Amino acid sequence: MxxxxxxxxxxxxxxxxxxxxxxxxxxxxxxxxxxxxxxxxxxxxxxxxxxxxxxxxxxxxxxxxxxxxxxxxxxxxxxxxxxxxxxxxxxxxxxxxxxxxxxxxxxxxxxxxxxxxxxxxxxxxxxxxxxxxxxxxxxxxxxxxxxxxxxxxxxxxxxxxxxxxxxxxxxxxxxxxxxxxxxxxxxxxxxxxxxxxxxxxxxxxxxxxxxxxxxxxxxxxxxxxxxxxxxxxxxxxxxxxxxxxxxxxxxxxxxxxxxxxxxxxxxxxxxxxxKPYPTNVFTHTGIDAAMRLAQRGIDVDAIERIELSVPMAVTRTIAEPREAKINPETPYHAQFSGPLTFAMAWRGGTGLGLSLDDFTQEAIDDPLVRRIAERVWYLPDAEVEARYPQALPTFARVFLTDGSVIEERVLANLGTVDRPLAAEQxxxxxxxxxxxxxxxxxxxxxxxxxxxxxxxxxxxxxxxxxxxx
The missing domain is CATH 1.10.4100.10 (2-methylcitrate dehydratase PrpD)
Known part of the structure; x- marks a missing residue:
């Protein structure tokens, strides 16, 4: 029965x-x-x-x-x-x-x-x-x-x-x-x-x-x-x-x-x-952070180091092994790279921010993209960890050669109830x-x-x- x-x-x-x-x-x-x-x-x-x-x-x-x-x-x-x-x-x-x-x-x-x-x-x-x-x-x-x-x-x-x-x-x-x-x-x-x-x-x-x-x-x-x-x-x-x-x-x-x-x-x-972007979901708030930082007109050559804090559990997907993420073997694999998607978004994309058109071999080989990606490192943050897995935040800190630090915090993914996509999007x-x-x-x-x-x-x-x- x-x-x-x-x-x-x-x-x-x-x-x-x-x-x-x-x-x-x-x-x-x-x-x-x-x-x-x-x-x-x-x-x-x-x-x-x-x-x-x-x-x-x-x-x-x-x-x-x-x-x-x-x-x-x-x-x-x-x-x-x-x-x-x-x-x-x-x-x-x-x-x-x-x-x-x-x-x-x-x-x-x-x-x-x-x-x-x-x-x-x-x-x-x-x-x-x-x-x-x-x-x-x-x-x-x-x-x-x-x-x-x-x-x-x-x-x-x-x-x-x-x-x-x-x-x-x-x-x-x-x-x-x-x-x-x-x-x-x-x-x-x-x-x-x-x-x-x-x-x-x-x-x-x-x-x-x-x-x-x-x-x-x-x-x-x-x-x-x-x-x-x-x-x-x-x-x-x-x-x-x-x-x-x-x-x-x-x-x-x-x-x-x-x-x-x-x-x-x-x-x-x-x-x-x-999803607004054709990338692994763990990269999305990093993409948003990069676009916001790019709007500030920061000179890429003045960047000494970029530190991103995301839930450490997701770094196994988007940040490790580091060499494979900095140098993905195909544009598809770039969609799972935190450093590459961050760098591509900083450079500027199409569609809603990054679109499928942006993921070409030429794009991931762009010297500007590589320069930004190579400066990206991941560090833990207690507040970020406390929000996971209910959310996938990214805290970004850009360290410049003059000693200044510029920060961006993105707490929720675009498309979620906290940041819904408009019907036209x-x-x-x-x-x-x-x-x-x-x-x-x-x-x-x-x-x-x-x-x-x-x-x-x-x-x-x-x-x-x-x-x-």
């Missing part, structure tokens, strides 16, 4: 309740996340990982069930989720939540859309699927937040919560889109718990594997939901059990249920922000991301996305989208 008090049962009940009683405010949030995710995916089409995923998909073939964003191909739903999830995360431009330190939409949105095309779900159901999948992925990430450690345990262990929790969030999203009941959704959650994976060493030392993490999570989620629909089952205690999800990945056992507090009434999605991001499409195709895409809330059948809506430029 199913224990309805287990964590997976409570999450499944939340998912089915969301499908039946989706708040209008959260529906609007989901539409915004679909818009942002598809825009990012279009911008990522030419990247190596996306091209590799498309090549594999074509090699595998299969039923023409679901859309590949930006391509005329249609693929089996798990394969479409793999390709689209890879594209959604390939530029590190996807939405971000704190303190879970994960990017939920890059897997949940592709999984939900792929499954909705299979089932012919309504647009409203698709919005509910995205909301439930995102919220659950975030909540699971929050479950590994350890106040005594002062960090999220997933991150501390080098585990990518985005892909590990994202597999379960994607399973929930797919389950809602497929119209599964709470019992089958619970099994989908348990199946996906065996499928999530992802390690973060690529953030430090390079490689492109991280760019496929969300694709794999979306693929796992759709597959888990389909397995559950076919009758495969999972243990009730898959999350909290002695050999369950939390103990296996984080060593947290027994695990409490505090991370589920207010589920359904209070939405962690409210704290999940759209979010629209600018989307427009820049889809400008590779022809004008007619970009306009049609805007129309299709805008029609989702009232759509009676997502499959029919997307079938009318002509990606052929």
């Amino acid at each position: 199913t224990d309805t008090t287990t964590l997976s049962a409570r999450l499944a009940e939340f998912a089915t309740r969301t499908a039946a009683e989706l708040p209008d405010r959260i529906a609007a949030d989901s539409l915004g996340r679909i818009t942002d995710t598809i825009g990012i995916s279009i911008a990522a089409i030419a990247t190596g990982p996306v091209q590799a995923a498309v090549a594999l998909a074509r090699e595998w073939g299969g039923n023409t069930q679901s859309t590949l964003f930006g391509f005329t191909d249609r693929m089996p739903a798990p394969v479409a989720a793999l390709v689209n999830g890879t594209a959604a995360h390939a530029l590190d431009f996807d939405d971000t939540h704190l303190p879970s330190i994960l990017h939920p939409s890059a897997s949940a949105v592709p999984a939900a859309i792929a499954a909705a095309e299979v089932s012919g779900a309504s647009g409203r159901t698709l919005l509910a699927a995205v909301a439930a999948g995102n919220e659950i992925a975030i909540r699971l990430g929050n479950g590994a937040d350890d106040p005594e450690l002062g960090n999220n345990v997933f991150f501390e262990r080098g585990l990518h919560a985005t892909s590990i929790c994202g597999a379960i969030g994607s399973a929930v999203a797919a389950s809602v889109a497929l119209g599964l009941d709470a019992v089958v959704t619970r099994h989908a959650i348990g199946i996906a718990a065996s499928m999530g994976s992802g390690i973060l060493e690529a953030n430090r030392n390079g490689g492109s594997v991280k760019r496929i993490h969300c694709g794999w999570a979306a693929h796992a989620g759709v597959t888990a939901a389909q397995f559950a629909r076919q009758g495969v089952t999972a243990p009730d205690s898959v999350l909290e059990g002695r050999f369950g999800f939390f103990n296996a990945f984080t060593g947290l056992h027994p695990i409490g249920d505090a991370f589920l507090e207010g589920l359904g009434d209070e939405w962690e999605l409210d704290r999940c922000f759209v 979010v629209q600018l991001k989307f427009d820049l991301n889809v400008r590779g499409l022809s004008g007619d195709t970009a306009g049609a895409l805007r129309g299709v996305i805008g029609a989702i809330p009232a759509a009676g059948n997502v499959r029919e809506l997307l079938a009318g989208m002509n990606w052929d430029n």
Whole structure:
């Protein structure tokens, strides 16, 4: 008999309740996340990982069930989720939540859309699927937040919560889109718990594997939901059990249920922000600090040393190893470099501050960028540490050759509730991301996305989208 008090049962009940009683405010949030995710995916089409995923998909073939964003191909739903999830995360431009330190939409949105095309779900159901999948992925990430450690345990262990929790969030999203009941959704959650994976060493030392993490999570989620629909089952205690999800990945056992507090009434999605810059989120307040400092007209040749204080836990991603961060091997790896992004922002970028156009080999080889980056060093600060992981502040101090010191303090990321992006800034991001499409195709895409809330059948809506430029 199913224990309805287990964590997976409570999450499944939340998912089915969301499908039946989706708040209008959260529906609007989901539409915004679909818009942002598809825009990012279009911008990522030419990247190596996306091209590799498309090549594999074509090699595998299969039923023409679901859309590949930006391509005329249609693929089996798990394969479409793999390709689209890879594209959604390939530029590190996807939405971000704190303190879970994960990017939920890059897997949940592709999984939900792929499954909705299979089932012919309504647009409203698709919005509910995205909301439930995102919220659950975030909540699971929050479950590994350890106040005594002062960090999220997933991150501390080098585990990518985005892909590990994202597999379960994607399973929930797919389950809602497929119209599964709470019992089958619970099994989908348990199946996906065996499928999530992802390690973060690529953030430090390079490689492109991280760019496929969300694709794999979306693929796992759709597959888990389909397995559950076919009758495969999972243990009730898959999350909290002695050999369950939390103990296996984080060593947290027994695990409490505090991370589920207010589920359904209070939405962690409210704290999940759209990224303004296509860089690792830990670099964003440093980018803002650099832009503010540049406005002061400081002579770069007069800079002796730049000290940045950020949470020391994040320096393992954006500052270490130092040589790799000062001299990143590719423009993509520069997106994970605190010194390089700080220097590029100081020099001046495009878009909202830094855009994808700024990350070229020529840009990261710019002598001015290198001169600034080589002067950047990271030091701890007690106030910064106290704010983490609820926030990712940067305190910057510029020491000049005349002995003077100039400071800037950025306490919150642009895009968060403390510094929200304006609607026109979010629209600018989307427009820049889809400008590779022809004008007619970009306009049609805007129309299709805008029609989702009232759509009676997502499959029919997307079938009318002509990606052929």
